[in-house]
Amino acid sequence: MPKIRTSRTKPPPEGFEEIESVLEDYARKMRDAENESHEGKRKTESLWPIMRVSHTRSRYIYELYYKREAISKQLYEWLIKQGYADANLIAKWKKPGYEKLCCVRCIQSKDMNYQGSTCICRVPKAQVKAGTVVECVHCGCRGCSSDS
Ligand SMILES: [Zn+2]
Ligand SMILES: [Zn+2]
Structure with missing residues (x-):
């Protein structure tokens, strides 16, 4: 075409x-x-x-x-x-530390889903409590900290 x-x-x-x-x-x-299909999804x-x-x-x-x-x-x-x-x-x-950032929403100060500061996906893996599911609500990111 x-x-x-x-x-x-x-x-x-x-x-x-x-x-x-x-x-x-x-x-x-x-x-x-x-x-x-959006069926069965949040x-x-x-x-x-x-x-x-x-x-x-x-x-x-x-x-x-x-x-x-x-x-x-x-x-x-x-x-x-x-x-x-x-x-x-x-x-x-x-910017250093943001080389792998998934989306800009995850570093905006509002809408945070982890400790009221940063999105869980931005927390270095070593600092995330064992057993915690890393999955950001905005984009489904499983961790994009440059330290992990
Ligand atoms: Zn992320
Ligand atoms: Zn994100």
Whole structure:
């Protein structure tokens, strides 16, 4: 199916064709996650697969630009603008201790589900009491502290 582009949409920057198939793959996974049955799941739980896809997609773009230096700044910024990656999350990954952060909600001061301070998934494994289930309510994260 040909892509419909309005006259206002500029063509993507150079280099996009090289990653287009990967991005299409993510789009497919995203659709699958959205169409997944919500039956028998807790309300927030049905969002987890969607968050997981958007997280891996942001990660992919982050690594392309910052780690592998495989794409231009122009393309990177375009991808953010188009919603292919979460700029807020990427900004956090650049900070020490947050390299593996699952989602920005887990470090926001409200909505916390662990000791009223940080989400349980941010607590280093060594500090979590044995037998405690690490599973964040926002995204289903099982621990994303850089120390664990
Ligand atoms: Zn987490
Ligand atoms: Zn999270």
